[in-house]
Amino acid sequence: MKPLSGALGSTRFVAVAFSVVSQEGGPPRYLCAVTAGSEPTLVLMNWESEKILAKCKLPGTVDRVAFPFQHDRTDVTVSGPHMLRLLQIRHAKGEVTLKTMPAFSGLQEKAEAILDHTWLEAGRGLLGLCVHEGPVHILSADELIVLRTIESAFGPEGDLEEVLPLCIRSFTHGFLLGGSHGYLAVWEEADDEAFASVDDGSEGSRRAPENEYKLAVAVKIREDPDAVCSLDITPSEEHLLLGFGDSAMGVVPMASIYGNEEEQVPINISGNHSAAITGMDMAVHRSLVVTICHRDSSMRLWNWATRTCEIRSKFGGDPPTAVAIHPFGYYLAMAFAEKLRFYHILIKDIRLHKEINLRGVGLLKFTHGGHLLAVTQGKSIYIYSVRTLEKLATLSGHNQEITCLSFDPEDHTLWSTSQDGKLIKWNLATFRNESSHVETGSERLAVSVISPDQATCSIFRNGKQLLQRFSQSDLEYEVELESNVKVVSLYHHHGNSMFLAGTARGGLQIYTSLPYQGKPKFVELALHGMACTAICVSVDGSPV
CATH class of the missing domain: 2.130.10.10 (YVTN repeat-like/Quinoprotein amine dehydrogenase)
Structure with missing residues (x-):
C-alpha cells in the first residue's frame, strides 16, 4: 500500500487510472485522478516520484478516466454523464501541461x-x-x-x-x-x-x-x-x-x-450488502464475522481467514435490527421488529432454534464466556441464560434509550451508556446497579471495558469530544480530543493499553494509550463514507 496523502492532500477523488505499464515491465509512469466538487479537476501525477505534474479544470462532471494501451500515445480521456473529452499530455521546456481537445x-x-x-x-x-x-x-x-x-x-x-x-x-x-x-x-x-x-x-x-x-x-x-x-x-x-x-x-x-x-x-x-451495515459481531473460537443490513433485509456470515462470505440470508419485509454471534461461533441471536430469534449456524445455512416475542430490540451482546446474552429494549436491559433461553433479570436505571453495552473480559460486570448522558456499571453476580454517573446535556456515545473496575467512555459535551477513564467505579480523568468529531464506537484490545475508536465521519483512530495529561496521540485511517459504528478484533489482534 502506497499512501498518497502528501502529494494529493485530503481532496475527494471520484475516478483514478494508471497509464500503461512500461515496455520494460516497470511500474506505470502516470497516475491520473479526478477531483469531486463544482469544479472537477484532472490531476496528472508521476507515480514513482509522487510529484504532481499538471492540473486541468474539466468542463463537466466526470466519473471515469482512462489511458490508452499503446506506449507511444500521450493521451488520457475522461467521461461523465454528458461529456467525453480527450486531453493531450504535452512536454515543453521541462514542463508538463494538459491540453483539452x-x-x-x-x-x-x-x-x-x-x-x-x-x-x-x-x-x-x-x-x-x-x-x-x-x-x-x-x-x-x-x-x-x-x-x-x-x-x-x-x-x-x-x-x-x-x-x-x-x-x-x-x-x-x-x-x-x-x-x-x-x-x-x-x-x-x-x-x-x-x-x-x-x-x-x-x-x-x-x-x-x-x-x-x-x-x-x-x-x-x-x-x-x-x-x-x-x-x-x-x-x-x-x-x-x-x-x-x-x-x-x-x-x-x-x-x-x-x-x-x-x-x-x-x-x-x-456477499456484499447493498446498503449500510447496521449490525456486526465477531466470534472468538471461529474465524467468523456476522453482519446485518436493515435496508436490504439480509444477514451475511463471513470467514475473515479466507475472506469469503459463507452464508447469505434474506428476510423479505421483516429486516433484522440487531445481531450477535456466540463466542464459540455456532450460535446466532438476531432481533427483528417483533421477535428475538436464535439460530444454529450450519455449514451453508442457518436454522431457526427458538423465537421469543419481544419488540423494539436495540442491541444484543453475548458475554465473553457465552453463558449470558444482554438484550436492550429502549431504556431497559434484559439478561437471558443462553443454556435455557430464559430471562434471568431486568436491569432498570437508564432514563433514555441505551446506546452501548460492554462486558469486562472476566464477565464480572456489564457497563452501559444511554442518550441521557448516563453510564451504569452492573454487577453480573447480583444483577444490581453497582455505580452510575450522569451528565445532563451531554451524550455518552460508547464505552469499552478494560477490566471489571476500569473502562473508557466517549462523551460529547458542549460541542467537544472527550474520552473519560473510569477506575474503581469513579471518574479518574478525562481528555479532550483535538478533533471535535464524535467517537461513536470504542474497542480495547485486552492485555495492553492500545484501543481503537470509530468516528461519526467513518474514521478509525488507533491509540497506543490514553495519557493522564495532554492531548492523546493517535493515527487515523479514513475508511468509511459513513459513521464507523462497530469495531471487532480477533483474539490474537491480527484482523480488525
Missing part, C-alpha cells in the same frame, strides 16, 4: 447520458463508449469523430434487444459489455475472411478498423435480475471481475462465457 463530432453529449468508456486494445486510436439510451459508439481519438454506432449491442433477437449496456472494458481481441438483467456480451475482431471490404469487394483489402468488431456471444451471468454495472479483467485475461446492481461482486472464468448456451456460467459471488 474539442468535443467528438457526431456525439450528442447533451442528448445522451454517457455511462462508461474504454480505449480499445485491438483498434489503434479507437475508443468504445456506452450510453444510457442503449447504443454503443466506436470513436476515433485521432479524428475526434464517431465512426460507428451499434444499436443492439447484445443482439437483435427477442429479449436481448431490450438489454442496455452499462459498462465497457477492452481486452486483447475486442471489448466486453456489462448490461442490464445480468447480461454480458463479448465483441471480438472479425476473422480474416471478414476483412474483405464490403464496398469494393477487392481481394486483400480490409474494412475500416471500427467495423472489424462483431458480436461473439451474449450470455446471462446470473439468474438474479441485477445488472452488471461494472467489470474488469485480470492481466492474464483468464478471469472477469464483475460488480452487480445489488452491490455483490463476482469472478467468472473468461473461457466459460463461450460455453454451451444451455449451461449456467460458473460464477463465484461475494
Whole structure:
C-alpha cells in the first residue's frame, strides 16, 4: 500500500487510472485522478516520484478516466454523464501541461447520458463508449469523430434487444459489455475472411478498423435480475471481475462465457450488502464475522481467514435490527421488529432454534464466556441464560434509550451508556446497579471495558469530544480530543493499553494509550463514507 496523502492532500477523488505499464515491465509512469466538487479537476501525477505534474479544470462532471494501451500515445480521456473529452499530455521546456481537445463530432453529449468508456486494445486510436439510451459508439481519438454506432449491442433477437449496456472494458481481441438483467456480451475482431471490404469487394483489402468488431456471444451471468454495472479483467485475461446492481461482486472464468448456451456460467459471488451495515459481531473460537443490513433485509456470515462470505440470508419485509454471534461461533441471536430469534449456524445455512416475542430490540451482546446474552429494549436491559433461553433479570436505571453495552473480559460486570448522558456499571453476580454517573446535556456515545473496575467512555459535551477513564467505579480523568468529531464506537484490545475508536465521519483512530495529561496521540485511517459504528478484533489482534 502506497499512501498518497502528501502529494494529493485530503481532496475527494471520484475516478483514478494508471497509464500503461512500461515496455520494460516497470511500474506505470502516470497516475491520473479526478477531483469531486463544482469544479472537477484532472490531476496528472508521476507515480514513482509522487510529484504532481499538471492540473486541468474539466468542463463537466466526470466519473471515469482512462489511458490508452499503446506506449507511444500521450493521451488520457475522461467521461461523465454528458461529456467525453480527450486531453493531450504535452512536454515543453521541462514542463508538463494538459491540453483539452474539442468535443467528438457526431456525439450528442447533451442528448445522451454517457455511462462508461474504454480505449480499445485491438483498434489503434479507437475508443468504445456506452450510453444510457442503449447504443454503443466506436470513436476515433485521432479524428475526434464517431465512426460507428451499434444499436443492439447484445443482439437483435427477442429479449436481448431490450438489454442496455452499462459498462465497457477492452481486452486483447475486442471489448466486453456489462448490461442490464445480468447480461454480458463479448465483441471480438472479425476473422480474416471478414476483412474483405464490403464496398469494393477487392481481394486483400480490409474494412475500416471500427467495423472489424462483431458480436461473439451474449450470455446471462446470473439468474438474479441485477445488472452488471461494472467489470474488469485480470492481466492474464483468464478471469472477469464483475460488480452487480445489488452491490455483490463476482469472478467468472473468461473461457466459460463461450460455453454451451444451455449451461449456467460458473460464477463465484461475494456477499456484499447493498446498503449500510447496521449490525456486526465477531466470534472468538471461529474465524467468523456476522453482519446485518436493515435496508436490504439480509444477514451475511463471513470467514475473515479466507475472506469469503459463507452464508447469505434474506428476510423479505421483516429486516433484522440487531445481531450477535456466540463466542464459540455456532450460535446466532438476531432481533427483528417483533421477535428475538436464535439460530444454529450450519455449514451453508442457518436454522431457526427458538423465537421469543419481544419488540423494539436495540442491541444484543453475548458475554465473553457465552453463558449470558444482554438484550436492550429502549431504556431497559434484559439478561437471558443462553443454556435455557430464559430471562434471568431486568436491569432498570437508564432514563433514555441505551446506546452501548460492554462486558469486562472476566464477565464480572456489564457497563452501559444511554442518550441521557448516563453510564451504569452492573454487577453480573447480583444483577444490581453497582455505580452510575450522569451528565445532563451531554451524550455518552460508547464505552469499552478494560477490566471489571476500569473502562473508557466517549462523551460529547458542549460541542467537544472527550474520552473519560473510569477506575474503581469513579471518574479518574478525562481528555479532550483535538478533533471535535464524535467517537461513536470504542474497542480495547485486552492485555495492553492500545484501543481503537470509530468516528461519526467513518474514521478509525488507533491509540497506543490514553495519557493522564495532554492531548492523546493517535493515527487515523479514513475508511468509511459513513459513521464507523462497530469495531471487532480477533483474539490474537491480527484482523480488525
